[in-house]
Amino acid sequence: xxxxxxxxxxxxxxxxxxxxxxxxxxxxxxxxxxxxxxxxxxxxxxxxxxxxxxxxxxxxxxxxxxxxxxxxxxxxxxxxxxxxxxxxxxxxxxxxxxxxxxxxxxxxxxxxxxxxxxxxxxxxxxxxxxxxxxxxxxxxxxxxxxxxxxxxxxxxxxxxxxxxxxxxxxxxxxxxxxxxxxxxxxxxxxxxxxxxxxxxxxxxxxxxxxxxxxxxxxxxxxxxxxxxxxxxxxxxxxxxxxxxxxxxxxxxxxxxxxxxxxxxxxxxxxxxxxxxxxxxxxxxxxxxxxxxxxxxxxxxxxxxxxxxxxxxxxxxxxxxxxxxxxxxxxxxxxxxxxxxxxxxxxxxxxxxxxxxxxxxxxxxxxxxxxxxxxxxxxxxxxxxxxxxxxxxxxxxxxxxxxxxxxxxxxxxxxxxxxxxxxxxxxxxxxxxxxxxxxxxxxxxxxxxxxxxxxxxxxxxxxxxxxxxxxxxxxxxxxxxxxxxxxxxxxxxxxxxxxxxxxxxxxxxxxxxxxxxxxxxxxxxxxxxx
Amino acid sequence: xxxxxxxxxxxxxxxxxxxxxxxxxxxxxxxxxxxxxxxxxxxxxxxxxxxxxxxxxxxxxxxxxxxxxxxxxxxxxxxxxxxxxxxxxxxxxxxxxxxxxxxxxxxxxxxxxxxxxxxxxxxxxxxxxxxxxxxxxxxxxxxxxxxxxxxxxxxxxxxxxxxxxxxxxxxxxxxxxxxxxxxxxxxxxxxxxxxxxxxxxxxxxxxxxxxxxxxxxxxxxxxxxxxxxxxxxxxxxxxxxxxxxxxxxxxxxxxxxxxxxxxxxxxxxxxxxxxxxxxxxxxxxxxxxxxxxxxxxxxxxxxxxxxxxxxxxxxxxxxxxxxx
Numbered sequence: 001x002x003x004x005x006x007x008x009x010x011x012x013x014x015x016x017x018x019x020x021x022x023x024x025x026x027x028x029x030x031x032x033x034x035x036x037x038x039x040x041x042x043x044x045x046x047x048x049x050x051x052x053x054x055x056x057x058x059x060x061x062x063x064x065x066x067x068x069x070x071x072x073x074x075x076x077x078x079x080x081x082x083x084x085x086x087x088x089x090x091x092x093x094x095x096x097x098x099x100x101x102x103x104x105x106x107x108x109x110x111x112x113x114x115x116x117x118x119x120x121x122x123x124x125x126x127x128x129x130x131x132x133x134x135x136x137x138x139x140x141x142x143x144x145x146x147x148x149x150x151x152x153x154x155x156x157x158x159x160x161x162x163x164x165x166x167x168x169x170x171x172x173x174x175x176x177x178x179x180x181x182x183x184x185x186x187x188x189x190x191x192x193x194x195x196x197x198x199x200x201x202x203x204x205x206x207x208x209x210x211x212x213x214x215x216x217x218x219x220x221x222x223x224x225x226x227x228x229x230x231x232x233x234x235x236x237x238x239x240x241x242x243x244x245x246x247x248x249x250x251x252x253x254x255x256x257x258x259x260x261x262x263x264x265x266x267x268x269x270x271x272x273x274x275x276x277x278x279x280x281x282x283x284x285x286x287x288x289x290x291x292x293x294x295x296x297x298x299x300x301x302x303x304x305x306x307x308x309x310x311x312x313x314x315x316x317x318x319x320x321x322x323x324x325x326x327x328x329x330x331x332x333x334x335x336x337x338x339x340x341x342x343x344x345x346x347x348x349x350x351x352x353x354x355x356x357x358x359x360x361x362x363x364x365x366x367x368x369x370x371x372x373x374x375x376x377x378x379x380x381x382x383x384x385x386x387x388x389x390x391x392x393x394x395x396x397x398x399x400x401x402x403x404x405x406x407x408x409x410x411x412x413x414x415x416x417x418x419x420x421x422x423x424x425x426x427x428x429x430x431x432x433x434x435x436x437x438x439x440x441x442x443x444x445x446x447x448x449x450x451x452x453x454x455x456x457x458x459x460x461x462x463x464x465x466x467x468x469x470x471x472x473x474x475x476x477x478x479x480x481x482x483x484x485x486x487x488x489x490x491x492x493x494x495x496x497x498x499x500x501x502x503x504x505x506x507x508x509x510x511x512x513x514x515x516x517x518x519x520x521x522x523x524x525x526x527x528x529x
Numbered sequence: 530x531x532x533x534x535x536x537x538x539x540x541x542x543x544x545x546x547x548x549x550x551x552x553x554x555x556x557x558x559x560x561x562x563x564x565x566x567x568x569x570x571x572x573x574x575x576x577x578x579x580x581x582x583x584x585x586x587x588x589x590x591x592x593x594x595x596x597x598x599x600x601x602x603x604x605x606x607x608x609x610x611x612x613x614x615x616x617x618x619x620x621x622x623x624x625x626x627x628x629x630x631x632x633x634x635x636x637x638x639x640x641x642x643x644x645x646x647x648x649x650x651x652x653x654x655x656x657x658x659x660x661x662x663x664x665x666x667x668x669x670x671x672x673x674x675x676x677x678x679x680x681x682x683x684x685x686x687x688x689x690x691x692x693x694x695x696x697x698x699x700x701x702x703x704x705x706x707x708x709x710x711x712x713x714x715x716x717x718x719x720x721x722x723x724x725x726x727x728x729x730x731x732x733x734x735x736x737x738x739x740x741x742x743x744x745x746x747x748x749x750x751x752x753x754x755x756x757x758x759x760x761x762x763x764x765x766x767x768x769x770x771x772x773x774x775x776x777x778x779x780x781x782x783x784x785x786x787x788x789x790x791x792x793x794x795x796x797x798x799x800x801x802x803x804x805x806x807x808x809x810x811x812x813x814x815x816x817x818x819x820x821x822x823x824x825x826x827x828x829x830x831x832x833x834x835x836x837x838x839x840x841x842x843x844x845x846x847x848x849x850x851x852x853x
Contacts, residue, residue, distance in 0.1 A: 046620040052575040123586040128575040184620035202802035437580040
């Protein structure tokens with residue numbers, strides 16, 4: 001009997017616990033301007049640069065030798081000055097900044113740079129960014145404040161590889177896999193912020209690094225809350241909880257009011273349809289050209305992105321300034337597409353789908369099933385293709401299913417980096433990368449003119465001459481397109497208005513979230529008087 | 530009685546060990562047969578620019594090419610040696626993941642279950658006592674309606690009403706963003722997810738209590754008590770309820786699997802940093818070591834739940850034979 005009574009006593013206690021603090025939630029986001037509260041839909045899997053953390057820069061806990069200036073140039077960070085190269089672009093020397101310390105107080109010098117880059121290319125560390133540094137043969141310290149990189153090939157884009165966060169060499173003394181190494185959850189860098197706490201799946205708190213070499217950040221505490229669901233984040237923002245978050249464009253527009261503003265940043269983040277070039281239909285030159293004329297890029301951007309994007313015809317965005325070739329474009333001209341297909345012998349059959357020599361104009365396009373924008377783009381592409389008599393079947397797939405199907409099916413791809421044209425274009429279009437990796441030129445596009453221009457761009461250190469090579473590559477590509485580039489999508493954010501100054505809209509890479517977006521340079525923000 | 534309970538516990542434990550081993554092995558076999566590739570998880574988005582040669586090197590380095598039996602053997606010997614292995618999806622030791630997250634899941638599920646039990650006992654008893662009255666009709670209707678509502682729908686609805694509509698309770702997370710973990714903060718954030726979990730588990734319990742109360746109210750000893758002119762409250766609470774409690778207690782044990790599933794969904798919606806939310810991550814990442822431990826924890830919860838239910842049944846009614 002006694003035991004049963006215990007059950008009845010326990011229950012009111014539990015209810016009392018629930019009653020505790022049932023007050024209305026305060027809105028902490030409106031308070032002290034020295035602390036900031038952001039919400040992110042994406043939680044990093046690790047905070048280790050060797051596993052890809054902050055690989056596009058803006059790594060917060062870390063500095064690279066160089067940092068992105070938010071537009072299109074690189075500026076010195078842990079490097080004291082711009083890197084110097086030999087005329088053949090094969091050897092690069094970098095002078096390092098003096099007097100910098102890591103968060104744990106150890107001094108930063110050439111040994112740390114050497115250790116970090118060695119770990120990136122040494123298989124023993126199982127780094128996931130190793131392929132980014134394929135061209136690196138060796139790195140050595142010439143003195144405590146100078147490092148020299150020796151490359152396997154002439155590579156003019158090497159400065160774009162100097163964004164990698166530098167780790168203390170003490171952490172890399174032992175050559176072992178990074179699958180559970182301490183920096184994954186407890187980063188030690190030289191960056192403007194230190195990690196205070198990371199409750200995985202919930203939130204992360206950063207604190208300003210008072211000894212930061214560029215001056216201690218004025219926003220002394222940043223908390224990032226992780227909430228995967230877009231609608232949840234939007235709802236919580238409306239209740240005044242957050243100082244900012246990342247949202248899809250249309251949703252962002254709808255909540256960016258009452259003290260919040262919505263911003264849309266330009267990017268180098270493309271979405272394209274890679275076509276299997278050895279497929280009897282999708283590999284046909286006339287079909288590929290016709291598809292590029294048949295897709296209504298502006299219509300897709302209006303309907304799917306609320307107008308927040310730029311049409312893409314080739315892999316280089318307008319934001320890359322001098323490297324962008326404005327004449328490399330396709331008009332939306334379905335009539336001309338039909339005419340091209342007629343001339344190439346693709347005749348419309350009874351059901352409106354074309355045929356040639358018994359081959360039906362039909363192929364499959366895959367998209368990652370968990371990405372709704374890619375699904376929508378694939379659908380729009382299929383309907384535009386159908387309008388000119390080409391049937392596109394769609395297949396939502398998981399990432400693991402892709403490698404085996406790339407030779408026969410198309411796929412919706414995304415990616416991009418505004419810092420240098422080479423990393424993005426070379427692996428997308430150059431014939432020499434075919435077969436070296438799943439997503440390296442997956443459609444097996446081959447074009448000798450494009451190859452030559454891209455190789456020229458790698459070897460030319462003079463910026464103006466280098467840009468000319470990339471313009472040439474774009475012109476050669478649109479004459480014989482191997483994919484259908486659709487759009488460079490804007491990244492949309494909602495941020496609290498009037499609390500801080502220092503916002504400078506950046507041009508963004510493929511990655512986005514609260515380390516990027518308006519907060520890419522949060523260390524330079526000041527409370528508004 | 531205590532000796533009977535001791536024997537029961539021993540017998541169940543002896544039975545649990547092989548079950549847990551088989552379950553753990555099953556996880557490895559199923560994960561190996563799944564289309565997911567663990568190397569994809571290790572790489573994440575970095576995979577897109579990575580060459581096939583580098584991926585192959587990393588595979589070898591992480592031991593992903595070893596046969597599943599070998600991987601299982603490594604893991605099992607590690608576990609018996611006290612090393613739970615490394616979680617690839619969380620990039621830290623499994624022990625650390627579990628230590629960080631298990632307490633929060635236990636707190637959520639215990640509170641949710643306690644709430645479900647209270648709701649069930651109160652509403653079920655009242656509904657049965659006034660059978661056919663408006664409370665009874667209302668409770669039964671709501672109960673049947675809620676049976677078909679998945680927990681996540683309930684979760685989203687409650688967020689819309691209590692957090693956004695009324696502003697009474699915070700929406701998600703363990704504490705207010707940026708606030709340290711404190712009793713008041715956690716209690717406030719626990720309220721809504723625990724309530725949702727509790728309510729989502731309660732329909733079966735409520736309807737069950739009502740049914741068994743109806744049965745026991747019509748039993749001889751209760752009718753006899755009424756006839757002796759005992760107070761109505763005494764008749765219901767002292768005579769009818771204990772008889773109805775017995776099947777109810779065993780039912781609670783049987784609800785543990787549902788509770789585990791419910792916890793996964795509720796943790797996901799409320800961004801509750803518990804272990805259940807890690808299940809999805811571990812599964813899609815083919816994170817063998819973590820997945821196996823999580824599955825073992827869930828299996829153990831089910832086994833312990835049914836053991837407790839049986840113990841409670843013995844305590845409440847000595848006539849119940851142990852495992853008989």
